[in-house]
Amino acid sequence: MAMTLAEKILARKALKKEVAPGELVTVAVDHTMTYDLFCPSVVEAFKEMGFKQVWNPNKIAIIFDHLVPAKNAKEVEHFKVSLAFARAQGITKVHQHDGICHQLLFEKGYSRPGDVILGTDSHTVTTGGVGAFATGIGYTEMASIWGTGEIWLKVPETLRFEIEGELAPGVSAKDLILKIIGDIGHAGATYKAMEFGGTLIGRLSVAQRLTIANMSVEAGAKAGLMAPDEKVLEHYRELGITDFPMLRPDPDAAYRSVSRYDASKLVPMVSCSPAVDNVMPLFEVAGEEVRKAFLGSCTNGRLEDIEMAASLVRGKKIHPKVEMIVTPASRTIYQQAIQSGAVAALVEAGAYVTVPACGLCSGINGGVVADGDTIISSNNRNFLGRMGGPTARVILASPASVAVSALAGKVVDPREYL
């Protein structure tokens, strides 16, 4: 039977020849991820379930990112509980200040093409961009995986997105995924897998593919997948990882729907509070005053995002009314952005750079937005209260749109600044 990419991965992990949408399968989990905020709750549930030993300490990553740097003793307690558990269980993939969990799953090669990955965060879908079936769960369920190494999943139907053509200068993968979310709505892919293909995907960098996969959950998707190619292979080769299958969807696989896009017609897009599917071309809100600009997150905090912003603000000054915050998605990205001169360009223009972590996106720390103020941001959510006060307005946009709007003090089109 012809299968989609999601079906192929799940069939392989369930040790079955084939699976069909709607089927419940129990699969072996390749890797898990949990972070500082929820790790103590996983540990507690693990103990309540009566487990003594994790099923495999090498398949568990514990990453501190939501609470880094800790701002009070209570937050430090989350680190202590997590570290004590890791030590007792022999878990060594512990990152205390290396960056955002989803970026590290990719960067360190913990998530590989063809893997089934579970994380205690909705944006675990990010590494679908390299062809992993990666999805989010709660902490009770994570405790069960730590104990047993497996999970039951319903095989999702797949929505296929065929994207042809090339992106115009100043237009990016972020604009594309915003457009798609606006089209299908924020429940448009609930319980389904989104699968992205077509000539554009092959042209995109791996970083841009991760941006697309990352936001598939904003349409409710269980996974957002792309077949791995030579660019993906190259990343894992550099890490010395070659033992994974290069799964591809079958050409005659059965999709719930197939949507086609001509990327060359895409313009910069934005999504405005209170919902991520409230998407419109940027020109609809052009001229609107902004008080903050955020460049970072697991969606758009990668090197090319930071370099894109740096290239637009180099030698210019960020508008005096605007506070621009740059948060690299990982320590490695931070180092690379220093070496490339991007950090200097941004800081000289008037931005500041914070430690590589979730930062403002989590709404827990780092420069939250006041009620009534507007922020233009490269992250993924604009729900009420997400990044500060309940009436703060969040405009989600591409790194380029964030950078030029920070210069202008109002929403402007990056194509006018190229």
Added chain:
Amino acid sequence: MDYKGRVWKFGDNIDTDVIFPSQYMLLPTIEEMKVHTFEPLVANFHEKVRPGDMILGGENFGGGSSREQAPSVLKAVGITCIIAKSFARIFYRNAINIGLLAIVCNCYDEVHEGDVLSVDLAWQIIEVEGSELRFGFKSFPPHVTQMVAAGGLIEYINGSGR
């Protein structure tokens, strides 16, 4: 198992930040967290709600983050059952895993806030008190039914002899 309770009606796309805002995520216990349930939408919800009350949502109830605190605070304030046109998948799974019933049912347009519903899990029927209205819903897979009956995933694993 049967449930009976008064309905709180919400709209479409009730996300986890609205159910439980992230800035309270570090409070040490669910008891302290629960006073912020639905804070952006309903002031002092935890004082107005009565044990046994139910929630009726539209499409995509519980979208957004994976925070298990969202179903947990609802359970802590006394909600026994959430009925919606559709659920976001992580929220749905989290609710079942903590023993909070989540039912997909198309009764939204005909049920009003304050109505009293009876949910008959075995026969998959929801009835509206004082009216002739009856709505059916799909049964859960067998192991999910067992998990709900056990009171959640922790209790299920403890009872399964693993």
